[in-house]
Amino acid sequence: MIKANSKPLGEVFGFIENCKKVLVLGCGGCATVCQVGGEKEVGVLAQALRLKAGTEGKQIEFLENTVTRQCEPEFVDPVVEGLGDVEAIVSTACGVGVNHLVERGCPVPVFPGVDTVFMGSTLEHGEWAERCAACGQCVLHLTGGICPIARCAKNLLNGPCGGTTEDGMCEISTPENPVPCAWAEIVERMKQLGTLQELGEIQPPKDWSTARDGGPRRRVRADLKLDRQEQKVQS
């Protein structure tokens, strides 16, 4: 899922310090799962902002709300329509949520309450790591299910660079931020699977046009669109 970090309180406060009424809007999806922007964290952030406003001598009212998912019109539209005299929104959803609120016609500024960092998995409670970079043409069948695009610092496709350390770490790894070498892991995994010889095959330059490099991406499922139109017609 998508992972994010809370922005520093001072930074968030700076966005809204001249407003009178602010909505702190959480998301029940990924932001809740990675414990950065769900109902609980919205409460904590709103309270912290209230205290900050108090110490700064500012009169700001903070409202709290958390929707099921900020990336879906059905959950966001009622919020946008019912803003009343709210002057700004601080969204604790990932960046998608902020964009989506704007896209759904939100009449007031929407500010990010979090820094969205990556798509990843939970290693253990309180620790997450990047696992996919959404390149648009998955190569995991070639690499033992370990992603060289998201997990190799140079997104190499033909095996490890010369920088892998003796204990299998990436050349950018530091004690504070340990980064395992994805290719050391790929080799190990494929050895286990008995498929190491497949890595002898040369992978040609990747077509990055399906990744972010090809421009903003959009996905259309004509079949689903058609279904929905039919449903509408029937009802």
Next chain:
Amino acid sequence: MKSGSNLEKVLQAGHFALTAELGPPMGPSDEEIKQKMEILRGNADAFNITDCQTAVVRLSSIAAAIMLVQGGMEPVMQMTTRDRNRIAIQADILGAAAFGIKNCLCIAGDHQKFSAAGKLKGHPGAKNVYDVDSIQLVGILKKMRDEGLMEGGDPLDVAPRLFIGAAWTPMAHPLEFRVTRLAKKVAAGADFIQTQGIYDVERFAEIMVEVRNLGLHEKTAILGGVIVPKSAGMLRYMDSSVAGVSVPKALIKRMSAAGEAAGKDKKQARRNQSKEGIKIAVELIEQLRETEGVRGVHLQAIEWERAIPRIVEPAGLLPRPHV
């Protein structure tokens, strides 16, 4: 002849080849390059020009390589895939070829976070490119040269004549994959290989058995890497912190002993260690020369180009062949 470069000719004539490294300065100083050129002239068959090594900005490898060509010396232009996408790579290769640069070493390059291993600030916040990896880069150059085609398939007006090189770190983790990496580089079209610095020649020789069994030494020219040691501290650092480099304890001891022999005189200790380092480099060259399948050496005296003439002469590598 694929390129007609001096390095290619020397190798084709069956000579033991010699390349040496020339690091461009951190400023627009043609003077410094010219000085280094005069130190190195005649002391190798071709000279590697590093490409923002350790992700630190330096005068570009292409510009420095052009200076060498114009000064009558042959460069091996290093090119990383860190800073250029396939469009820039090919444009630069055509430009380089137009200036008479014939050798290109294809590498991924150090990650920008690496920034001189933290000794300099570097640009850890830079965006990297890595549109292609080093093996794909080799393939791109081969396609340009042999098929006269760009990576995307468009025809070139004239195909560049290139002698294509790649780097190889035989002793880095995961060891069981390193010979395969070499095989892939050769299959992609690497005409020559320059290895990471080797101090443990015995271990390297064992790996070379595997290389010979696959016949790779015949399909490409392998030049063994020698990094001239300057001090015991440097050897210890290389052993512990440089991936794929392991330094036998005996060598570190030798260097320490050389330093200690100077007693409290720190200057003398440094001199002693430099001298010992040069001796060690000469011995490494000799050992590599005896290793079957090794067709030359690649000498690196990092920010110490003056050491090169003092090594190649006693190593019996002078004069360099005229071919």
